[in-house]
Amino acid sequence: MNITRNNVDALNAVVTVEVNKSDYADKVQEVLTNYRKNASIPGFRKGAVPMSLIQKQYGKAVLLDEVNKLLQDSLNNYLVEEKLDILGNPLPKVTEDFNWDTDDFKFEFELGLAPEFSVDLAAKTSVVKYNVVADDTMLNGQIARIQKQYGKVVAKDKVEEGNDVAGIFANEERGINNRTTLDLEDLADKKAVKSIMGKKVGDVVTLKTKGLFNDDHKLMDVLNIGHDDVHGLDIEITFTIDEVIGYEPATLDQELFDRLFGPKAVTSVDEMKAKIKEDAERQFAQQADQKFLNDVTEFLVESTKFDLPAEFLKKWIQTTGENPISEEEAATEYERSEKGLRYQLIEGKIMKDNNLQITFDELKDYTSGLIKQQMAQFGQMDPTDEDVQGIVARVMSNQDEVRRLSEQVMNQKMLDLFKDKVKAKTKEVNYEDFVKAMYGELKH
Structure with missing residues (x-):
C-alpha cells in the first residue's frame, strides 16, 4: 500500500491511497473460507461447497467490504502519523469509470486543512467589562416590593x-x-x-x-x-x-427579617438593605461575566483573520446529514455555521497556546460544588461527603452530563484568562443601564 499527499494550497489537499492485491488478498480469502464452512446451498453438504461457487456468490461483496475497511484504517492512521489538522472528514473523489474487476486500486480523498493563525488576546479592544451595582433607587424599590409581596x-x-x-x-x-x-x-x-x-x-x-x-x-x-x-x-x-x-404593606420588623433571611441573620433595615445589595450584585456579577465572555468572543471572531476551505466544507456539509441536500442548501448552512466554526478554531488555539486543560479532579470538584448548591436550595445545608460523592458518581457516569459540565468548566477557565489578558475598559453602571448595554442601547 502506498499513500501520498498533494497539497493543492494551504487549506486543501488530496490524499491518494494505492491498494495492491497483496494488501487485501489474504483477508478476503480468510472471510470466504469461513463463508464456505458455514454455507448452506442446496445440493452440497455443509462445508463442502466448491470455493469457486462461494467466490462467484460472495466474492465481490467481500472484496468491497475488506478494501473499504483497509482504506478507513490506513487513512486514519496516516492522518494521525502525519499530524494533519483537518476540518470535517476526508471526502472520497468520485470516479465514474472505477473498475472493481482489477487487482490493484487507486482511491483519492479531498481534505480540508485547518488554517494557521495567531490569536492576540492583548490587542486593543472596544470591549467593556461592566461592574453592575445595586443603587439606592433599586434597593428602595426592592424593599417596597417585598413589603407589598408580604403585605x-x-x-x-x-x-x-x-x-x-x-x-x-x-x-x-x-x-x-x-x-x-x-x-x-x-x-x-x-x-x-x-x-x-x-x-x-x-x-x-x-x-x-x-x-x-x-x-x-x-x-x-x-x-x-x-x-x-x-x-x-x-x-x-x-x-x-x-x-x-x-x-x-408589611411592617419592616424582626418577624419579616427572620422570614426572609432566617432567625437573627438580619436585625435592621440597614442590614436588610446590605443583604439585598450583596445578593443582587452577586447575580449581577454573573450576568456581567457572561456578557464580557460573549463580547470578547465576538471581538475575537471579528478581529482574528484567517481563511477557511469554504468549498470543501460546503461539499462536506452535503454529506453529513441522513439525507443528501442541494448545493444551495449546503451553502446556506455553511453561512449560518461559519461564525461558530471560526470560534471553535479560535478557542482551540487559545486552549493550546495557554495550556488550558480540564483534569478529572477539577471536573469532580466542580460537579460536587453544583450538587451542594442544589441540595442547599432544598434545605439540605450540610450533606455528608458520602451522599455528595454518590451523586457525583452517578452524574459523571452520564457522558452527556460530563460533556456539558466540561464545557462549563472550560468557559470559566476562558473567562479567567480573558479577565487577565484582554484589554477591556471597566465601567460601573446600575442594573438599568446594564440591561441597556445588553441590548446595545447604552453608549460607552
Whole structure:
C-alpha cells in the first residue's frame, strides 16, 4: 500500500491511497473460507461447497467490504502519523469509470486543512467589562416590593395610588391580547397613570405604547411580544380592567427579617438593605461575566483573520446529514455555521497556546460544588461527603452530563484568562443601564 499527499494550497489537499492485491488478498480469502464452512446451498453438504461457487456468490461483496475497511484504517492512521489538522472528514473523489474487476486500486480523498493563525488576546479592544451595582433607587424599590409581596392583599372598588391593576391589553391589528398585572409605579407616562386613576373593574382605558415605560423592553412582557417588535413601537392599545388590587404593606420588623433571611441573620433595615445589595450584585456579577465572555468572543471572531476551505466544507456539509441536500442548501448552512466554526478554531488555539486543560479532579470538584448548591436550595445545608460523592458518581457516569459540565468548566477557565489578558475598559453602571448595554442601547 502506498499513500501520498498533494497539497493543492494551504487549506486543501488530496490524499491518494494505492491498494495492491497483496494488501487485501489474504483477508478476503480468510472471510470466504469461513463463508464456505458455514454455507448452506442446496445440493452440497455443509462445508463442502466448491470455493469457486462461494467466490462467484460472495466474492465481490467481500472484496468491497475488506478494501473499504483497509482504506478507513490506513487513512486514519496516516492522518494521525502525519499530524494533519483537518476540518470535517476526508471526502472520497468520485470516479465514474472505477473498475472493481482489477487487482490493484487507486482511491483519492479531498481534505480540508485547518488554517494557521495567531490569536492576540492583548490587542486593543472596544470591549467593556461592566461592574453592575445595586443603587439606592433599586434597593428602595426592592424593599417596597417585598413589603407589598408580604403585605395584606385588599380588593379595591376603584384604582388609587399604590394599587396594582390587572387586566387585558389588546390591539386587534397587531394580534395583541394579553392579560397582565400592572404596577402603576412602573409607568413612565404620567398621563397614562392619570387616565387609569379612579377607574373601576370593567372600565376600558386607551393608552399609547410610546413612552409608556422608561424601558421599552417592559412591553415584551406586558404585551407578550418579541424583542424586535418593541423598539419604537407607537400604537394605541386598550386596557380592560378586571381587578384592582390594593396592599397593606408589611411592617419592616424582626418577624419579616427572620422570614426572609432566617432567625437573627438580619436585625435592621440597614442590614436588610446590605443583604439585598450583596445578593443582587452577586447575580449581577454573573450576568456581567457572561456578557464580557460573549463580547470578547465576538471581538475575537471579528478581529482574528484567517481563511477557511469554504468549498470543501460546503461539499462536506452535503454529506453529513441522513439525507443528501442541494448545493444551495449546503451553502446556506455553511453561512449560518461559519461564525461558530471560526470560534471553535479560535478557542482551540487559545486552549493550546495557554495550556488550558480540564483534569478529572477539577471536573469532580466542580460537579460536587453544583450538587451542594442544589441540595442547599432544598434545605439540605450540610450533606455528608458520602451522599455528595454518590451523586457525583452517578452524574459523571452520564457522558452527556460530563460533556456539558466540561464545557462549563472550560468557559470559566476562558473567562479567567480573558479577565487577565484582554484589554477591556471597566465601567460601573446600575442594573438599568446594564440591561441597556445588553441590548446595545447604552453608549460607552
